[in-house]
Amino acid sequence: MTHSDQKNSSAAERLLLLQSHLVHGDSNVATGVRDLAEERAAASFNVVDMADFFAGGKEAADYMRTAYQIIRRDPILYLSTGSPFNDTQLQEREKTMAQIRRYVEISRNMKDPKQRAAFELAMNIYSESFSMRIYVHEMLFKQSFLLNGTVEQYEEWKDDIESWKCIGCYAMTELGHSSFLRGLETTAVFDRETDEFIINSPTITSTKWWIGMAGETATHTVAICQLIIDGKQYGTFWFVVQLRDYAAGRLMPGVTAGNIGPKAGRQGLDNGWIQFNGVRIPRKNMLMRWATVTREGKFTQAPHAALSYAALIPERLSCLFATANMCGQAATIATRYSCVRRQGPKDEKVMDFQTQQVRLMPAVATVYVCSVVSRVMMAHWGNMTSMINDQPEEFLRLLSDVHAVSAGFKAVSTWRGSEVLEMCRRACGGHAYSAHNALAGIIGDWGVVTTGGGDNIVLTQQTAVSRHAACIYCAEVVF
């Protein structure tokens, strides 16, 4: 065979091979599409009905379908490379902020509030870093005004928050303390002369740490501080502090803040640190729905100690949704892979091996359980927050119960989530080691969830104490 013959023959073989990919013939390289179609056709239930049920009904499912279509057709919302796996941290952050701006623009022009809600949900499912930013701003920051601010305070800030003119973060955790919140060290000292609070970070350990969007983006924060009046300490309360100016994002006088640096996941979110050095804010920047400080420096107590942390309840409940969402993505990837991956002497689908089924069926079940519980609990919380102005006593009556239950659900669902993600990873074999399989990234993102937003061990203890008290109460009332 001459060199030229060999070259022609190789080229011809290569063309045949390429053709076999395109026509889905019986070459083993093209079985994937057919295998998946077969599996879908073999379902013992109506797949569309199940998708509708999963979304919370046919109407909700249709809104979600429209929302995904909007994302897919938008050149800014939809990542042009299909994934962030090749991006640097900086690139991912730029793309995520571009998504936020585009999302606000589209959302503002949507007439149908149900479509708007579905659009937000779809974006949160689509991008983890997007969802964390939305979450910090709209849930932690905005809900702090709703739950801890007066009606007037909420009204004052609402428009700037909803338009993202001001970008908010939620400064609770400090370098030295997180699980033991009473140990937080940042101070807010009342200055009677000027009717201001002076915010200070008195030690290195009092540095606000891990604060989402504090690294580069946030113009404002709600910061939890030890309230001090005339040298006396009154406990921790929330204060609104401007971090950066609107014009160019420059740090305000007395504020030092920066990036946390490289981390396990969610590279698109700028977790940061903040130090306050004699930052003066007007007295009205203390959130005063429950506890108040008057012009004269007179303090009145909040009716319920847990109120300061009320915004953490939706954070904990959102972990149920996050478990359903992240495990849902992982189970989808692992299950599809198992239906198209073939191995063994008869070239079986690996899904046909029992060892694969015992890992993936419980993973899928977890997704459905967490999805349903999440929907029920979120509806309950929605009802509660709608009472806050007209029936504050009823809101307060329900608060400690939902606090205990949400803490327990958060711990149990996120621990279970870790197990499910690892099972799905293993079910994908060696190919889960590629970033393009997405599971490594999901597991990286998930790294913070069992310890952040309340350490699971601390939370389950709180749930246990509360349930124990409830048992004793029942026993005393009934017998």
Next chain:
Amino acid sequence: MTHSDQKNSSAAERLLLLQSHLVHGDSNVATGVRDLAEERAAASFNVVDMADFFAGGKEAADYMRTAYQIIRRDPILYLSTGSPFNDTQLQEREKTMAQIRRYVEISRNMKDPKQRAAFELAMNIYSESFSMRIYVHEMLFKQSFLLNGTVEQYEEWKDDIESWKCIGCYAMTELGHSSFLRGLETTAVFDRETDEFIINSPTITSTKWWIGMAGETATHTVAICQLIIDGKQYGTFWFVVQLRDYAAGRLMPGVTAGNIGPKAGRQGLDNGWIQFNGVRIPRKNMLMRWATVTREGKFTQAPHAALSYAALIPERLSCLFATANMCGQAATIATRYSCVRRQGPKDEKVMDFQTQQVRLMPAVATVYVCSVVSRVMMAHWGNMTSMINDQPEEFLRLLSDVHAVSAGFKAVSTWRGSEVLEMCRRACGGHAYSAHNALAGIIGDWGVVTTGGGDNIVLTQQTAVSRHAACIYCAEVVF
């Protein structure tokens, strides 16, 4: 207070704060050093004796101490930034290859073979990406010549391998098949006319995939291929193929290879893919210790089917060492953190909480167990390989037993490793989410270990089958 007063007062406060860090006073920011010293002093055993035991005796421990000192004092071996956490994949790879070159240079000039071995071990512990490269080249590639090559073949290649003139990789896994090795598709067709084998990747799924150092570095590979003579298939055997030239690392004619892309961990190792298109190699490049093909194309069978995979036995045994090493690093980080991190109403060390102890004590125990078992098994394997030339029958007699045992140890230790790493991560609370805590990186690196190098589920089945057969044998002999 004037602006100037305030400025002076802030500066004075800041100086006091800095001073408190330096003098280890009673400010809570400087308790770490004291807390660790206290814990160390309180040990109920002699810490140096324990370190000696852990290293395998006082002599071995002293060699390791010297080795670590060499690393720490060398500006190339020791990462100047202290860690690779801020490096890109490319930077990490460049630094790792610089470490390899420096390591070869230092190692070559070491007179004492025990010091040389300790130096290699210390480097492997110090850098995971370094260790993977050393491992691919010296264990998988070089041992393939030792275990599957003739004495002459081993002698022919030994010097170039040891000097790293040729850089080797180990091309076993293919895109379509890994656990089912008999399904591998790469072919080696004997050409009687030219006394050569022609190596081909006949399908996309036959592409060699995940091959460590194939992406950018390796000049040669041992590749497992279906041996075909006169159209008849004889099973899988190993062939040495040159991938790149020595002068500039250019791919050889007929070889296409590249990087796998972003992945979960071990960014410093260039996992790659290889396709062969009619690559011709001389007949003597088939490794012929056990099976042979003569000049006339006559094939003689290997005495033992598992021989092709003998180089996988040290790979599996090395997982015991890897578990001890990686869990050892994780347990050290988490335990030290728990001794200096304070939380709670009495500012307790978190190590004093029972919930922390039940996570960390089993982690530490795992490290000791795996370390001891690893040392015993590696000594056993060392004895076996020293028999290979003089007592090949004895080597073969022991092979299937050690294959079954190593498979079981690999699965059990790496599964346990996953649990321990996750426990250690959680024990560090939110701070494990920072890349600088190192646990996220270790968990990323670990991602491949339960499925790569033999999927744990497949391996435990092999162990079970072998032990079952052994039971039946015993029952028949005894009763």
